[in-house]
Structure formats: structure tokens, C-alpha cells
Amino acid sequence: MKKVQKLAVALKYTENDSAPTVVASGKGAIAETILKRAQEENIPAYEDENLAKVLTSVEIGTEIPPELYQAVAGVIAFVWGLDKKYGKEKK
Template identity: 40%
Template sequence: MTDSPPRRQAVALAYGEQSDAPRVVAMGYGNVAERIIEQARTQGVHVHDEPALVALLMQLELDQQIPPQLYDVIAELLVWTYELRDKRYS
């Protein structure tokens, strides 16, 4: 029996000024996940790899807002992403 690597998963979130919370705008496994990641990188969107968080987000539906229980962790990631972007452009 061979141990195959786990299928790649990806979730894309978007947050707009009109939104109360970030929403799931794309999700998928395997090749779909790879395309989501590739598209994000092509668009200059930072990709954060945290399997436990992705597993939680994969339980949501498309266009669903993240639940309040995840606000803090997503807010921390947004701050971290903005700091990375600022360092890149300074």
C-alpha cells in the first residue's frame, strides 16, 4: 500500500467595503485548487498556506461570509498580508 499525498485544497476569500465579513469566492480540490492558487499569484494576491484554516473554510458554501468565530484569525491574516505588501512596495 502506498501513501499518496493529500489532495491540495484552496479557498479564496474576498472582502469589499459593502461586506460585513469576507466571503468565500472560490474553493476546490486538486487541479481546481492549483488553478485558484495560480490565478491568485498571477493577480498578485498573497497565498497563505495553513491547512487547518483551509479545512475550516472548505466547510463553507460559495458566497457565504466567514463565521464570526474566524473573524480574528482572518483579520490577523489581512493585517499580515497588508504588511507584506507594504514592505514589497517600500
């Protein structure tokens, strides 16, 4: 049985951006570091192995290609939902 290597991709997106940008990407130990840093910064993680596989092929510092907009929109909606949920609880 083949061992699955952990993948992680970090995206940056604001409402003023034309598309999300890949700001970090890696597998194995690098993926673990990305996930650890996200946890330390209270940045939520969204797990989708297939999307991670595709996103790791996007060069760091590059906007995601249009064919990934719909898939990544689900990630952004997930994160914004958490921000809204936990933002309200902090008040």
C-alpha cells in the first residue's frame, strides 16, 4: 500500500484581488510546516486532497488559474463563514 504524502497550499485573497494567489505550497515536511504556521496564526485549514494536488502545481506568487475559481470559491466561502461565526462570538 502506497503511503500518501501530506500536501498543503496557502492562499491569499481579499475582496480587492482579482483572484486568490498561492503564497506557500509543499508536501511532506514543508506541508507540515505550512499547517503548523496556519494553526499558530489561527488560520483555518480546509481539507481537500484533490484540490491540494492541483494547487501544488501552481507557482508560488501566482494567481490561481480561472479553471480553479469554482473549486477555490468553496474554500473562500468556508473561511468567510468561520470568520463570520467566530467574529460574532468575540463581540
